[in-house]
Amino acid sequence: MKIIKLDVTTSTNDYLKNLSISGNISDFTIITANHQTKGRGQIGQKWDSQKDKNLLCSIYTRLNIATKHQFHLNFAVSVAVLKTLDYYKKNIFSIKWPNDIMASDRKISGVLIENTLTKNTITSSIIGIGVNINQVVFDKQSSKATSLANIIGEETNLDEFLLKLISNIKKEIELLQKGELEEIKKKYMANLYKYGIDSYFSDSSSDKFIGKITDINSDGKLVLETVIGKVVYGIKEIVFL
Numbered sequence: 001m002k003i004i005k006l007d008v009t010t011s012t013n014d015y016l017k018n019l020s021i022s023g024n025i026s027d028f029t030i031i032t033a034n035h036q037t038k039g040r041g042q043i044g045q046k047w048d049s050q051k052d053k054n055l056l057c058s059i060y061t062r063l064n065i066a067t068k069h070q071f072h073l074n075f076a077v078s079v080a081v082l083k084t085l086d087y088y089k090k091n092i093f094s095i096k097w098p099n100d101i102m103a104s105d106r107k108i109s110g111v112l113i114e115n116t117l118t119k120n121t122i123t124s125s126i127i128g129i130g131v132n133i134n135q136v137v138f139d140k141q142s143s144k145a146t147s148l149a150n151i152i153g154e155e156t157n158l159d160e161f162l163l164k165l166i167s168n169i170k171k172e173i174e175l176l177q178k179g180e181l182e183e184i185k186k187k188y189m190a191n192l193y194k195y196g197i198d199s200y201f202s203d204s205s206s207d208k209f210i211g212k213i214t215d216i217n218s219d220g221k222l223v224l225e226t227v228i229g230k231v232v233y234g235i236k237e238i239v240f241l
């Protein structure tokens, strides 16, 4: 394991990607930054974070997983982030599909996983994780965000958090590599936000509807029970209201 700490970079994922392209990279190389000028979120969104306050990290790991199981990597990483937060405050965090970590209805962490594929296999992955740790004020756009400090009322050492996170990620990835897919999914489902609860959603064809999450299917899609029966949604196809 090698940790490279940067003061500022565009995006720790991009920095790690460039490092991996240069060829000289060992397994579990980790980049952290105090600040990102072009922090990236899922589906082309940006990731804002107040300088020096939060954990911004990317982890490079070599893998050997069939691409059809790529969702299990998402499950494994989400579970690892949740387990880490759980050390600080028990039983309040959940995983919002696909891999946001929530504290009640507010987002505390986001994950951006970028895989390298060879034929039908994921051979390596860059796992980017942002966790709001010590930031206490969020702008209006991020009004649905919160941080560990807002929850526990005190600051947390970022290095200490990072080491716990890395250890949890290693454990979950080991399970994944051993093929313990059901166990990983079980832990993910046990902590899934709004699982089995009638909730409001919207999709491209309707304003607002009530549905209940009943499963995640083998493609990693969200399965909802609604008045018209079972409906399956991919990313970008549904919004939690």
Ligand code: BTN
Binding pocket: 010, 011, 012, 013, 014, 036, 038, 039, 040, 041, 042, 043, 045, 047, 055, 056, 057, 058, 100, 109, 110, 111, 112, 128, 129, 130
């Ligand atoms: C999301 O919820 O949309 C995913 C956010 C991922 C943010 C992290 S911060 C560290 C790493 N570098 C990035 O540019 N993004 C990820």
